[in-house]
Amino acid sequence: MAFEFRLPDIGEGVVEGEIVSWKVAVGDIVAEDQPLVEVMTDKATVEIPSPRAGTVSSITGGEGDVIEVGQVFLVIDDDGSVGESTTRLDPAEAADSDESTAKAPVAAAQKAPEKAAEAAVPSNGSAAPVMALPQVRPAGGKILATPATRRMARELELDLSVVIGTGPGGRVTKADVVAHSEGRVPPTTAAPGAGGGAGFGFTHTPVPPGSGPEERVKVRGLRRKISQAMVRSSLTIPHFSYVDEVDMTELVGMRKRVNEQLVAAGGSKVSYLPFIMKALWIAFADHPEVNALYDNTTDEVVYKKYFNCGLATDTPQGLYVSVIRDIPGKSIRALGQDIKDVVARVREGKASREDLSDSTFTITSIGNIGGLFATPIINYPEVAILGVNKIAPRPVVRNGEIEVRQMTHLSPSFDHRVVDGANGARFVSRLKVLLEEPGLILANM
Numbered sequence: 437m438a439f440e441f442r443l444p445d446i447g448e449g450v451v452e453g454e455i456v457s458w459k460v461a462v463g464d465i466v467a468e469d470q471p472l473v474e475v476m477t478d479k480a481t482v483e484i485p486s487p488r489a490g491t492v493s494s495i496t497g498g499e500g501d502v503i504e505v506g507q508v509f510l511v512i513d514d515d516g517s518v519g520e521s522t523t524r525l526d527p528a529e530a531a532d533s534d535e536s537t538a539k540a541p542v543a544a545a546q547k548a549p550e551k552a553a554e555a556a557v558p559s560n561g562s563a564a565p566v567m568a569l570p571q572v573r574p575a576g577g578k579i580l581a582t583p584a585t586r587r588m589a590r591e592l593e594l595d596l597s598v599v600i601g602t603g604p605g606g607r608v609t610k611a612d613v614v615a616h617s618e619g620r621v622p623p624t625t626a627a628p629g630a631g632g633g634a635g636f637g638f639t640h641t642p643v644p645p646g647s648g649p650e651e652r653v654k655v656r657g658l659r660r661k662i663s664q665a666m667v668r669s670s671l672t673i674p675h676f677s678y679v680d681e682v683d684m685t686e687l688v689g690m691r692k693r694v695n696e697q698l699v700a701a702g703g704s705k706v707s708y709l710p711f712i713m714k715a716l717w718i719a720f721a722d723h724p725e726v727n728a729l730y731d732n733t734t735d736e737v738v739y740k741k742y743f744n745c746g747l748a749t750d751t752p753q754g755l756y757v758s759v760i761r762d763i764p765g766k767s768i769r770a771l772g773q774d775i776k777d778v779v780a781r782v783r784e785g786k787a788s789r790e791d792l793s794d795s796t797f798t799i800t801s802i803g804n805i806g807g808l809f810a811t812p813i814i815n816y817p818e819v820a821i822l823g824v825n826k827i828a829p830r831p832v833v834r835n836g837e838i839e840v841r842q843m844t845h846l847s848p849s850f851d852h853r854v855v856d857g858a859n860g861a862r863f864v865s866r867l868k869v870l871l872e873e874p875g876l877i878l879a880n881m
Contacts, residue, residue, distance in 0.1 A: 439488060441510045443475070443503050446484070450477045452504045452584060455497050456657060459483070464492045472510060475503075476657060480792050481785075490514040500656040504582075580607035591672050591732045592617050610664075617671060658754040669816040672732060674852040677811040680864050684827050685842040687711060687874045698769060706772030709747070709801065711877060712824060713763045713771060715870040716797065717743050718880045723863040725854050727797050729817045737819075737854055746795030746815055747775065751783045757815055758782045759795045767881070799824055809847035819854040823847035 443453060453475035460472050471483040473495075490512040496503065503509050579596045581589070585608055589596050592613065599616045601608035655663060687708065695705040720727040720743065729738040743763040749756045758778045760771065781787045798815040803826035812823045827844040834841070846867065850860045870876050 437514055438493060439490065439512045439514070440508045441472075441487060441512060442508050443505050444484070445505055446475070446477060446482055450505060452502050453477045454502050454657065454660065455499055455509075456481060457499055458495060460492050460495070462492055462494060466490065466492060466512065476661060480787065480789050481658075482789075486512065488512060488514070500654060581609075582607075585610050585613060588613050588668070591668075614667060614671065658756075662755050665816060666813055669813050673730075673814050673816065673819075675811075675814060675849050676852050676857060676860070677847060677849045678857070678860050678864055679809050679845055679847045680861075680868055682844050682846055682868050683832070683841050683872050684708075684844050687871055688827065688842045690874045694768065703769065704773065704776065706768060707775065708824070708827070709775055709799065710768045710771035711874060712799065712822075712871070713743075713745050713760070714768065714877050714881065715867055715874075716745070716799075716822070717764050718870055718877065719863060719866045720797075722866055723859060725859065726820045726850070726863050728819050728854060729796070730819055730851060730854055731817065740796040743797065744795050746798035746818075747779065748798060748800035748812075748815075749779055749782050753785065756782050756787070756792060757795060757798060758787070759791060759793060761790070761794075798822070801825075803827060803844065809845040811847060812849050814849055814851060819851035820860075821849050823849070 446453065454477075456474040456476050458473050460466055460470075466472065466486045466489060468487070468489045469485045472486050473484050475482055475484055491514070492510065493513045494511045496507075496509045580601065580603070581596055586596065588610055589599070589608075594613060594617060596608055596613075599608050599612050602612055603609045691706070691708060691711065698705060716727075724739050725737070727740050727743060729740070730736075731738055745760045745763050746757040747760060749758045758775075760774050760778060763771065766774065778787070778791050781791055795815065795818065797818055798821045800810070800812045800821060801824040802810060803824060806826060809825045810823050812821045814821045823846065825845045825847060827842050829840050830843045831838050832841045832843065833839075846864055848860070848864060855863075
């Protein structure tokens with residue numbers, strides 16, 4: 437008897453997942469709870485176990501394909517029968533209705549123009565480049581788009597009826613929505629009338645003299661998630677950044693004394709981050725709008741009465757946001773240990789969902805690399821992010837005299853829908869006072 441296994445709900449708010457790798461193949465005999473496939477979502481990368489024992493008769497999708505929650509992606513037979521081949525997702529079938537139970541993944545839709553181009557190569561073997569043309573939607577015709585694409589259009593306040601669809605059957609893709617919002621032509625077309633296409637919207641650009649070898653790498657996995665998250669944040673959040681210089685001399689001395697005590701007691705040293713996290717929590721009391729989320733679906737600002745701090749974490753696989761929980765309820769020492777533990781799990785690929793979700797405000801610290809400051813992109817749907825930069829000795833004027841002090845720059849970015857420019861500046865000024873007089877941090881603990 438064949439059992440159709442549908443992609444389960446693997447996290448709050450998760451509607452789709454990208455196939456990272458299959459752990460089984462057609463014809464394999466699997467046991468109950470045996471890992472079947474590794475799937476990456478917006479939240480984390482997880483292994484999906486088998487709900488029963490049997491023989492894999494078919495699988496749907498390959499590495500890099502996107503499947504939706506509730507969609508059949510594997511069939512298990514317990515009577516020994518085996519299918520002939522792996523099933524690939526058919527974009528044409530899914531384009532008929534948004535209510536279809538077998539909707540096409542974004543990745544498969546993007547491959548359709550490539551197949552069309554291959555079919556257009558003449559039989560004599562010549563390889564004249566041909567670009568796919570967008571299909572014109574009939575007046576009053578049905579708008580074909582996946583739920584994820586429709587959600588993106590709503591967030592950008594775009595009318596899908598005016599967006600040119602380049603997917604199969606004229607389906608509107610996420611790339612089409614992004615291109616329209618930026619005033620660009622869709623990625624599979626050129627400007628109308630360009631080149632020798634007689635106004636049909638396609639052209640062949642000659643290779644410039646002196647060009648050399650190049651390599652094309654498919655954007656997939658974590659890199660695609662990062663790309664989608666950055667585009668979503670930059671397109672939906674009106675950013676503004678504010679930079680201020682901070683004298684960290686007193687904090688440098690306090691951290692040194694704290695670390696000496698910790699090492700003497702057999703503990704581990706702490707970085708500056710626990711002190712900064714504690715200072716942020718104190719500053720949030722006067723500026724609660726900074727520790728908040730913006731709900732685009734309801735146009736509500738959600739003020740957080742707790743503080744889970746996201747940390748932009750550089751890993752061999754790419755950028756993750758590690759999450760340190762319950763900042764107010766932990767000591768400097770406990771926060772230091774939490775940071776080490778969580779970041780280690782993330783870098784080793786052993787992070788849990790809790791390690792990567794539910795942050796309310798994010799810090800990105802690149803001071804160990806160098807530079808003066810950066811203007812970071814907000815971790816959607818938060819409304820602010822703090823850039824912490826290099827601490828270095830510099831000459832400054834104090835009481836009319838030049839002194840060498842340990843200086844740094846704070847460079848936060850804010851969501852201008854929630855945080856006005858003046859309030860953002862006041863928030864940074866409050867944070868600056870706390871870091872320059874770190875005794876205030878300890879007094880509020």
